[in-house]
Amino acid sequence: MGSPLPGDVSRGDSAGYVVPGAYTVCTIDVTPDVMKTEGPSRRSLLDCLEMAAPADSDYTPHQVAELLATRADVQLIDVRQAYEHEAGRIAGDRLIQLMELVAQAETIDRDRPIVFYCRTGSRSAMATEAFRGAGFDAYNLAGGLVQWEATGLPLEPADGYVAA
Numbered sequence: 001m002g003s004p005l006p007g008d009v010s011r012g013d014s015a016g017y018v019v020p021g022a023y024t025v026c027t028i029d030v031t032p033d034v035m036k037t038e039g040p041s042r043r044s045l046l047d048c049l050e051m052a053a054p055a056d057s058d059y060t061p062h063q064v065a066e067l068l069a070t071r072a073d074v075q076l077i078d079v080r081q082a083y084e085h086e087a088g089r090i091a092g093d094r095l096i097q098l099m100e101l102v103a104q105a106e107t108i109d110r111d112r113p114i115v116f117y118c119r120t121g122s123r124s125a126m127a128t129e130a131f132r133g134a135g136f137d138a139y140n141l142a143g144g145l146v147q148w149e150a151t152g153l154p155l156e157p158a159d160g161y162v163a164a
Contacts, residue, residue: 057128058142061151064115068092075114079127080145080163084119088160090148098123101130110136117141117148119162 059067067074068090076093078085085095096104098118108114114136116124121144131138141148145162149155155162 057132057138058121058125058140059115060142061148061153064090064117064141064148065153067113067115071113073112075109075112077108077114077116077127078118079116079123080118084163087163088145088149088155088157090117090145091154091156093117098127101127105131105134108136113137113139115139115141118144119164120144120146 064076068076076090078089078093078095079098079101080095081097082095089095096108108131114128114131116127116131116138117140118124121140121142124144125140128138128140143150145155149162
């Protein structure tokens with residue numbers, strides 16, 4: 001499990017996490033057209049994200065379901081891979097794969113709240129922190145789609161499942 005870096009280590013509009021033992025810093029810059037990993041151990045961004053700590057801006061599955069039912073302005077963004085999205089997803093979402101977020105950032109409405117989600121909440125936690133740092137009203141689905149399904153909330157399609 002990683003921990004957020006102090007503000008002086010993250011640069012600009014990015015969020016960074018240190019992975020204990022590896023001391024790798026992972027960042028997502030929402031403003032420039034780059035997504036990168038830095039540090040002595042150059043691991044893939046997805047490897048680092050899977051170990052990231054959840055943000056303080058998490059919503060439970062029930063809170064997200066309530067938001068989606070009561071607020072038409074919420075942007076629900078799935079940051080998983082296309083095959084994961086096809087297997088099962090939350091109704092009304094938009095797929096923007098994590099590695100495409102920077103390129104697609106300008107298509108996300110800064111004036112509307114965003115809820116990011118992924119399989120377990122790790123990748124979406126990184127996206128949430130990066131977008132919050134860039135001034136967006138962003139939140140993470142705690143526990144991701146795994147927790148959403150475990151809570152008994154519906155997936156699309158009707159026979160949808162959480163892909164591994």
